[in-house]
Amino acid sequence: MNLMYVLALLVPVAFVLGWWASRQVGARRSGAEVSELSSDYFRGLNYLLNEEQDKAIEVFLKLAEYNRDTVETHLALGNLFRRRGEVDRAIRLHQHLVSRPGLSDAMKTVALLELGEDYMRAGLLDRAEALFSDLVAMDAHAPSALRHLIAIYQHERDWHKAIEHARRLEVMTGEDEAPMIAQFYCELADRSRQHGARAEARDYLHQAFECQPDCVRAFMLTGRLQSEDGHHVEAVTAYEAAVAADIAFTPEILPPLLNSYAHSQQMERAEGFLRSMLERYHGVSPVLALTHLYRQRDGERAAIDFLTTQLRLRPSVRGLMALIDATMDKIEGEARENFLILRDLTKKLLEGQAMYRCSRCGFGAKAHHWQCPSCKSWSTIRPIHGVASE
Amino acid sequence: MRLLAIIILLIFIAAGIVLGALNADLVGYDLAFARVKLPKGAALLGAVVIGWLLGGLTAWLGVSSRQRRQHRQQSRADKKLPAQP
Structure with missing residues (x-):
């Protein structure tokens, strides 16, 4: 009878021990998988750092197959695809991520942001706009989404919406977006000027000055408007103010300024101004x-x-x-x-010389652009100073 | 660590042999459908082995069924993938 008690006690004790041992073995095995994943991850990272994107994609694809729950790996892969120009693959991957059940809200919004960038890269601006607008409405990654929306509206030349969103971005981040908004108003003013709506153009210029009182472009546009209206003395004043605001734009300002001096017969004033420029520029x-x-x-x-x-x-x-x-x-x-x-x-x-260069991205141009065609930043293209150029 | 495990294993084997030798006399079991007679040592060893195996099996079944369920959910999500634009 005593033996039966011992046996009855032994079976559950052995059960617990066997259960514990099995869990330990399982944990050790998954640990091995993790370390294998980590080594793959670092191998992929190494390829990325060495600019070997093909190999990096191969490694990350393998990694994603191992562990289908690794959202970060999928996001990295999607980024890589987009950078390589394989936008359709990036879109499918990010769509797959977004539709995945059980994905946390934070990760889903990241995937949505990435998907929006894919759409932008693919030129599907309407879809990108809808996605980014949703993200802004959800208040998820709103500053990034707003920046993308502003880029979209700039591309579509919808300056009113660009201004509205830039103001929202300003409120949200506290960063000063006034110079950019002033440029948007200048775009509107220039468009109105071309369509003959001169009063509207002046109104936009007034708003540009409210955003940025020393906006060179706004001074230049004012000068142009005054000159076209036959008010050459006022045009001279505006152009001189443009030079005072930013002397780097002198090569752009001087031809219309000299024209206005000539029309207003102020050649003495022109000489005095140019003489003073020799010392400063x-x-x-x-x-x-x-x-x-x-x-x-x-x-x-x-x-x-x-x-x-x-x-x-x-x-x-x-x-x-x-x-x-x-x-x-x-x-x-x-x-x-x-x-x-x-x-x-x-x-x-x-x-053969580039006369202008973007001070932000180094893009070289023969003609002046207010927005850099490469990095899309405003008022950063300036004349190159050197023996062969300015 | 491995040496310690081997030593413990050897101690248990030795203890098993000693216990087996000391409890060599037979004991009868009525399993309702059959009556068996086993040495006391073998009965002890059998109880330990059966308990150990049942415990291990339970843990393994729990883990593998959870993995299968996750895999099925993933496959369903893959099939629901929206069409490429």
Whole structure:
């Protein structure tokens, strides 16, 4: 009878021990899987860092098959696909993530944000807009969603909506978006000006100045409006204010400014202003403008003397070309032939040069853009200062 | 750690042999459909082995059924994937 008690006690004790041992073995095995996953993860990361995206995708795909619950791996894969231009795969992956049952709300909104970016990359702007609007309405990743929405409205040139969302972003993040909003108002003003709605254009410019009192573009547009209306004295004032606001835009401002000086017959004021510019601005544009002014007023000799003196102080290919053009008529024979060769050479040198560069992304451009075509930032494209350019 | 496990295992084997030798006399069991006679040591060992196996089996069944359920849910989610735009 005693033996039966012992046996009855032994069976449950052995049961518990067997159950515990089995759990221990299972835990150890899953631990091995985790470490295998970790090693794969780091291998994928290594490929990414080495810019070997094909191999990284292969590793991450394998990783995603191992552990279908790893949302982060899927998100990384989707990003990789999008970066490689395989937008359709990225969209399918992110859609799959969004439709996954049991996914936490936080992860679902991240996947939605990624999906919106996929749509943007694929050019499906209406779908992206709907997604980002939903995210903003849900107050999930709202600043990022708002930034994407602003980018979409900029692309669609829907400046009113861009302004509305930029203001919301400003309130949400506390960051100063006023310079960007001023640019949007300038876009609206320019559009109104082109359509002949001059009062509306002035109203938009007024709002641009309210956002950014020293907005160069708004000053330039004001000058242009005044000049087109025949108010050249006011145009001169606006252009001079534009130079004072940001001297870097001098090459853009000088041609219309000189035109307004000429129309308002204020050549003395023009000379004084350009002289003061020589001290403040180290580019060649004011020198060329003054040379032109002296040629008209004092004759070719005075212009050449001034240009020669200035070129010694600030050597420039554009200045050299102006000097060659000015002296060409006075030279004959073999020297003239040599000058022609030199002029062609400098012309070709200038033709291949980027005259402007984005101070944010380094994008080089031959013409001026208010919004960088590459990084889409505003008012960052500026003239390049150097011997071959400004 | 492994050496300690081997030593403990050897101690248990030795204890089993000793217990088996000391309890070699037969004991009868009535299992309702059959009557068996077993040595006392074998009965003890059998109880331990059966309990251990039942415990391990229960734990394994619990884990594997949970994994199967998750896998089925995942497959259903895959089938519901929306069409490619």
